[in-house]
Amino acid sequence: QNVWTQFHHLSFWELLWVNCLKLDWHEARLYASYLVEQSKWSRTIYSYQQAAIMLMNDDLDDTGRQTIERLMKDAPKHKQRIAGKSLPMEKFICKKVARYFAQNHYLCLPAVELMFVWNTFKVLGKNYRLSDSIFRLIERQMKQLAHRNDTYELDNQALCLLLRGACYRQMKQPFRALQ
Numbered sequence: 257q258n259v260w261t262q263f264h265h266l267s268f269w270e271l272l273w274v275n276c277l278k279l280d281w282h283e284a285r286l287y288a289s290y291l292v293e294q295s296k297w298s299r300t301i302y303s304y305q306q307a308a309i310m311l312m313n314d315d316l317d318d319t320g321r322q323t324i325e326r327l328m329k330d331a332p333k334h335k336q337r338i339a340g341k342s343l344p345m346e347k348f349i350c351k352k353v354a355r356y357f358a359q360n361h362y363l364c365l366p367a368v369e370l371m372f373v374w375n376t377f378k379v380l381g382k383n384y385r386l387s388d389s390i391f392r393l394i395e396r397q398m399k400q401l402a403h404r405n406d407t408y409e410l411d412n413q414a415l416c417l418l419l420r421g422a423c424y425r426q427m428k429q430p431f432r433a434l435q
Contacts, residue, residue: 265295272305273376276367277386279393281312284367292327299334303327304349307356308366325361328353348373355408364412365397368419381426391423 268287275284288306295302307327310320332350336343356363368390371377380387398416401409424432 265291273371273374276309276371277376277379279389281309285309298336298343298346300331300346300349303331303334304353305370308370311363312367328356359406359408364401364415365394365419368393369415372419372422377422377426380423384427387423387427391420391427394420394423
């Protein structure tokens with residue numbers, strides 16, 4: 257069991273995304289926390305993933321908010337350079353962390369955005385129930401954004417439209433995706 261730790265981390269990665277697709281944020285957070293604690297591949301990515309998944313929960317207590325704060329502050333500190341270059345995903349995450357603080361500790365559908373970025377939306381096309389539940393989540397978020405006025409309102413609406421279009425595409429409704 258202890259010899260194949262990278263294999264365990266790969267399994268945790270897959271289980272994390274499977275649970276995100278099922279919108280089981282508590283279980284996904286468990287696997288994200290395993291990766292943060294045990295894996296050294298990219299602490300920036302793992303820290304942000306765990307924080308993004310936690311932000312999807314509506315029932316956060318003070319301890320949860322403090323954990324998110326710590327993860328968001330720690331994520332950019334672990335950014336790596338390989339052969340003088342930064343990993344593009346780590347750059348993206350550093351910008352999202354800055355946006356989180358600029359929006360007064362708020363991000364619009366961060367875990368769903370990560371699912372899109374990591375190309376897990378393709379899995380949705382194979383299961384209508386999964387794609388419909390994520391579509392409903394996006395629609396709820398769009399309604400909430402209609403009542404929110406801030407500097408990044410248009411960016412958040414554009415993100416929701418992109419995610420909704422990607423969802424429509426996986427639901428085999430390409431004409432609706434273009435609207």
